[in-house]
Amino acid sequence: MESLLESIPETMEELLVNASRLVKKSKKVYAFSHIDADGITALAIVALMLEREGKSFEWKNIHQINSESILQIEEEVRTYNSDLVILSDFGTGQIDLVKKHIVGIKGLESVIILDHHLPTTDEVISEPVLTPDSLIEINPSQHGLSGSYDLSGSGTAFLLAYFVSQNNVDLSELAVVGATGDMQDYYGRGFVGLNKEIVELGEDSGHLKVTRDLTFFGIHTRPLPYLLQYATDPYLPGLTGAEEASFAFFEDRDIDIKSDGEWRTWVDLETDNKQSVIQGIIQIVLESYSDPRIAQGIVGDVIVLSNRPPKTEMRSAKEFSTLLNACGRNKRPEIGVRLCMGNSEAFDEGRILLQQHRTNLAMALRRLETDGFEEKPGMYIVNDPVTPDTIIGIVIGMAQGSMIIPIDRPVIGISTNTTDDSPLVKLSGRAHKSLIERGVNLKEVFVEVAEQLNISYETLVAEAGGHPMAAGAFIQKPQLDEFLEITSSKLVKYLGMNK
Numbered sequence: 001m002e003s004l005l006e007s008i009p010e011t012m013e014e015l016l017v018n019a020s021r022l023v024k025k026s027k028k029v030y031a032f033s034h035i036d037a038d039g040i041t042a043l044a045i046v047a048l049m050l051e052r053e054g055k056s057f058e059w060k061n062i063h064q065i066n067s068e069s070i071l072q073i074e075e076e077v078r079t080y081n082s083d084l085v086i087l088s089d090f091g092t093g094q095i096d097l098v099k100k101h102i103v104g105i106k107g108l109e110s111v112i113i114l115d116h117h118l119p120t121t122d123e124v125i126s127e128p129v130l131t132p133d134s135l136i137e138i139n140p141s142q143h144g145l146s147g148s149y150d151l152s153g154s155g156t157a158f159l160l161a162y163f164v165s166q167n168n169v170d171l172s173e174l175a176v177v178g179a180t181g182d183m184q185d186y187y188g189r190g191f192v193g194l195n196k197e198i199v200e201l202g203e204d205s206g207h208l209k210v211t212r213d214l215t216f217f218g219i220h221t222r223p224l225p226y227l228l229q230y231a232t233d234p235y236l237p238g239l240t241g242a243e244e245a246s247f248a249f250f251e252d253r254d255i256d257i258k259s260d261g262e263w264r265t266w267v268d269l270e271t272d273n274k275q276s277v278i279q280g281i282i283q284i285v286l287e288s289y290s291d292p293r294i295a296q297g298i299v300g301d302v303i304v305l306s307n308r309p310p311k312t313e314m315r316s317a318k319e320f321s322t323l324l325n326a327c328g329r330n331k332r333p334e335i336g337v338r339l340c341m342g343n344s345e346a347f348d349e350g351r352i353l354l355q356q357h358r359t360n361l362a363m364a365l366r367r368l369e370t371d372g373f374e375e376k377p378g379m380y381i382v383n384d385p386v387t388p389d390t391i392i393g394i395v396i397g398m399a400q401g402s403m404i405i406p407i408d409r410p411v412i413g414i415s416t417n418t419t420d421d422s423p424l425v426k427l428s429g430r431a432h433k434s435l436i437e438r439g440v441n442l443k444e445v446f447v448e449v450a451e452q453l454n455i456s457y458e459t460l461v462a463e464a465g466g467h468p469m470a471a472g473a474f475i476q477k478p479q480l481d482e483f484l485e486i487t488s489s490k491l492v493k494y495l496g497m498n499k
């Protein structure tokens with residue numbers, strides 16, 4: 001606990017102290033958050049904090065804050081007559097909209113932003129606001145920390161909850177689930193920075209356990225053969241997608257895949273069986289990949305939520321975050337928030353959504369395998385009018401993870417199947433970490449291209465944001481081709497390509 005507090009930069013701590021004072025003083029709070037696993041857990045943390053403080057509050061997930069949705073937020077805040085608004089996992093990149101539409105609403109005393117995304121423009125100096133309390137923005141990236149691996153949106157929300165009361169220490173679970181969903185442990189193996197401090201706090205208070213185990217998805221829930229058949233990180237040549245081979249793999253090693261007629265999962269295996277499976281997998285990986293680090297990544301830190309029911313998705317940080325993403329991607333993020341808050345009916349509904357989500361992903365991948373992708377200078381393009389904008393990013397990420405699309409260039413997915421029949425086209429970009437190491441920053445590219453177009457058309461034609469390895473943009477249809485052209489020429493420069 002002390003080391004967590006010591007690791008928070010002083011300037012950020014000041015803001016947290018101030019924000020927790022505003023939370024305690026508030027009477028009616030409206031909390032808004034993003035729809036992915038990080039946004040959902042952030043909102044659940046905020047809602048549980050408010051509930052425990054005995055506040056009246058409302059909450060809502062928003063797909064994203066833009067010039068349209070801000071009007072809806074404004075309307076809700078006015079109608080509810082709240083004195084405090086909390087925005088989590090977004091807000092920094094949209095701070096001008098927040099200032100223009102939310103700050104200063106009659107009766108509203110303060111707005112607290114809990115975000116970890118980088119600001120969209122370089123000018124971080126904000127013009128003076130009405131009173132010092134009217135807008136507090138808490139974002140690790142403004143205090144010398146990284147919002148990509150030191151702290152997520154849910155982590156920032158957790159810090160506020162923890163400053164409000166140390167009884168909220170159990171919410172460290174949700175913070176770690178959110179950070180996992182945001183792939184904050186992707187840059188290396190395991191968590192670093194404040195994320196690591198939060199994991200340790202969760203361990204010390206008996207809510208989390210970090211074990212060294214197989215890092216594959218589904219070790220708590222998937223029947224053994226399907227653990228291999230559906231493995232995509234990494235793709236296992238000969239096993240991924242191969243049902244018979246995946247069954248034979250266990251047979252060859254004399255490992256029962258069922259006990260008393262029930263499927264066994266990875267966590268049911270005895271240590272020596274686990275070791276023989278891991279050896280077999282490592283052998284396949286070493287034979288198929290030139291990079292030995294891929295084999296090293298097969299075993300790593302796996303976070304177990306020790307107080308959650310065994311053999312459910314809630315037992316592991318990785319599966320829990322996937323369950324929440326499934327809720328968000330199926331346009332039911334509120335189910336995710338409720339299940340985080342302990343509602344068991346919501347948990348059952350969430351599992352159904354997860355099943356649907358898997359079916360949607362599998363279908364989208366199959367379409368991609370059949371229809372293929374386009375090759376452009378500096379990038380690959382997936383143009384799929386069927387795949388919804390909410391999952392296009394995951395699909396292109398999985399396509400690269402499972403080698404359907406090569407990883408030597410960023411891949412950009414185009415989706416016209418947008419939420420609410422919006423006239424905008426959604427672009428989703430993914431860059432493999434080897435490209436990030438070479439200096440590729442997709443978020444920067446998208447934001448620069450959007451700004452360039454907005455200036456040249458003298459109106460808002462594109463909005464962009466995200467992270468170096470995973471970025472997104474919304475674009476007016478007529479400007480789509482131009483956006484892609486400029487992006488392509490910028491990426492060619494980044495990659496040092498001459499074609």
Ligand SMILES: [Mn+2]
Pocket residue numbers: 038039089116152153154182
């Ligand atoms: Mn996030």
